[in-house]
Amino acid sequence: MDTIGRRDLIKKGLALGIATSGFARVRAQSRKLRIGFIALTDCASVVMARELGLFKKYGVDVEVVKEASWATTRDHLLSGEIVAAHTLFGLPFSVYTGIGGPAGRVLRIAMVLNNNGQAITLSQQDFGGKVGFRDLEGAGKAILAKKREGKPLTFAMTFPGGTHDLWLRYWLGACGVNPVSDVRIIVVPPPQMVANMSVGNMDGFCVGEPWNGVAVQQGVGFTALASQDIWKHHPEKALVFNNEFFQNNTDEARAITKAVLEASRWLDVPANRRTAAKVIAQRQYVNADPGVIEARLLGTYELGGGLGRRTYTDDYMLFHRGGQTNFPRKSHAIWFLAQYRRWGMLKEKPDYEGIAETILAQDFYISVAKELNIPVPNDDMRPLTGFIDGVTFDPKDPEGSIKKYKVRV
Template sequence: MSSLERRSLRVGYTSLCDCAPLVAAFELGLFAEHGLDVRLERQTAWSTSRDLLRIGALDAAHMLAPAPVASWMGAGDRALIAPMAMSLNGNTIALSMALFAEVEAHDPEAAHDPLAAARALAALAKQRIAAGGRPLLFAAVFPESNHHLDLRRWLAAGGLRIGVEARIGTVPPVEVEHFLERGLIDGFCVGEPWGSLAVSRGAGRIVASSYDLWSNRIEKVLAVGSQFAAENPRTCEALLQAMIRAAQWADPPENRTALASLLVHGGYVDAPIEVVRRSLTGRVPYAPDSTPRLNPDFLVFHRYAANFPWRSQAAWFAQALAEAGLVQSGGAPLSAFRPALYARAAESIGAPYPLVDVKSEAAHATPWIFEQATSPIQMGREAAFDGATPTEGAA
């Protein structure tokens, strides 16, 4: 600890359930145990977190997994890296109640099948355009996000054309429910608890979770400035050590109720505690006054090698961002994810970690074992709703 280059750190977070490892590390004193004096600072927009990291006003931040990858693409400034993932899954796509009623009337299977919902939605949208109506309006939290990429993929799977029958804009996470309730958008993709909050208030109906679309994919990462990591290697390692321990604590079901209390009563997430608890325990109602759907993997913090920054997933993010026209292709996108930094921190605290940084993606319909690790790691189901798998060696 005495050899840390810096002790005082400013770390950003966004008000979501998946900021939980940061909150746990702070509230349980794990940062302090590793010699760090951390100040957690709430950010209201992902662009703010990204830009504050770029200029060094934040040292680290809870961040969308594709964002550091985007910074290494094309003519990007290569200012951000991700030495650790923070979570898997945890997002929802929701439609307004009125629109979902039309979708379900068109195809009752839409209530249970994301692909059926997308196809029914496309049929309705095309009818609306043919009758002189406007395109459907959707909100995602940021262009360089799984939210935007998943919305595009889900809409396209149904046959909708982005920019023709549907448009996607950007709305901060805490605002999407208000936009839906006021009729400013027809649907959204957002991280929990904001999709569940829309359901609890009768404003929206969830049609898919990110687990439903691509199970157990990296959702958020811990991002740090490239220069910060280069100049403060021991401090960066201490930060990762504390965060891995926090993720280990946050993951088991028996700690999720206490975790909900930390998030809500600590003032990190401004939502009713029952809504947050349901998100964290995987008991999420998709419709108002409905029986919750049970999914223990709805939001994962550590198991399934959840904290390892897989470069095979960085490759998929780069491919998807370029294909969507959100970021110029090229550059060195895989360099955004730094598995070697994670491995060093994990080894120092006795946590298992993979010995290679790529794996087959979206190619496991059932749980499986990853053998190429310091000890075998139990992995979860990894499959895509449309049956597609990322291009081998993309980007």
């Protein structure tokens, strides 16, 4: 299917300084490189890198491929069927530690694609009128009441050890609910969330947009809170490479990363988000109402369930944030590993820093960012704050930080 408005998009890119000349290019490649994505709003930087002609600008011929689930994305990355993908930040750590894949297999994170912009949706039937926005106490009472009745509730996320899994568990813990013993957690691919809730297969879910907005639009569920309410400016998706490709094709990996970085910068210009919403809404990409995509891209959340509207001004879905978004931090990697420990996914203490260094391509990212004159943050390994439960996480003492949580296994 032909892409829409390609000429107009390139003109918009040129107006913002995304020129097609005057930049260093890599040698033109004859082979086509396949990059995977899932039908979520935050695939936008990968999709727009193609739509704006940025992959071609840097001399790589890229086909973006819609994947059915994070499990198929993982499998295709490991096999080399795709060379890179828009992927959950937590997925490479889950795979490497054996939680969500073959232990010891390495997938490399070249950059973070976005902060914020996910949400927890609760069933209107089960929670309507009982739980308010960011209402931890009300949600906890409703969930534990069902457990006492012998009818524990079911919640869905998208991949074991992935971002949505951990936001869901973190929220449940902050509500005073143990996600291991008090509820049932299942895996459902993102585009299938709303349909599954509509037939009663789960009572709540955590997923990326636009599926929370779609649940509100269809009257199936309401937004209990966004992921930025759980942890402001959290890492969400990442540009993840097949390890063999990354090691043996450095020029192409750099070209792909540069294109996605430029698209990320373009997306953080608010006027461009309306254009992006129309593009990614198409059937070959997200296949959802562009109005729903656009609203939450701009920080306007119709919550549903009679809860009104919430407007996020500085912490909606962000793709660049002056370079703050895209740097892959060891502190974030260590936080994910510590959450695996908190919830009993890892029985033994992992090599926190060693695993972080194995998965994160920090030196690679720094080199690429400098070529594009993108500032590199100097805050790695500082304590992490901004969590809904008020806990400060110290990446230099992850085991000690786990003990601060009131709910853990």
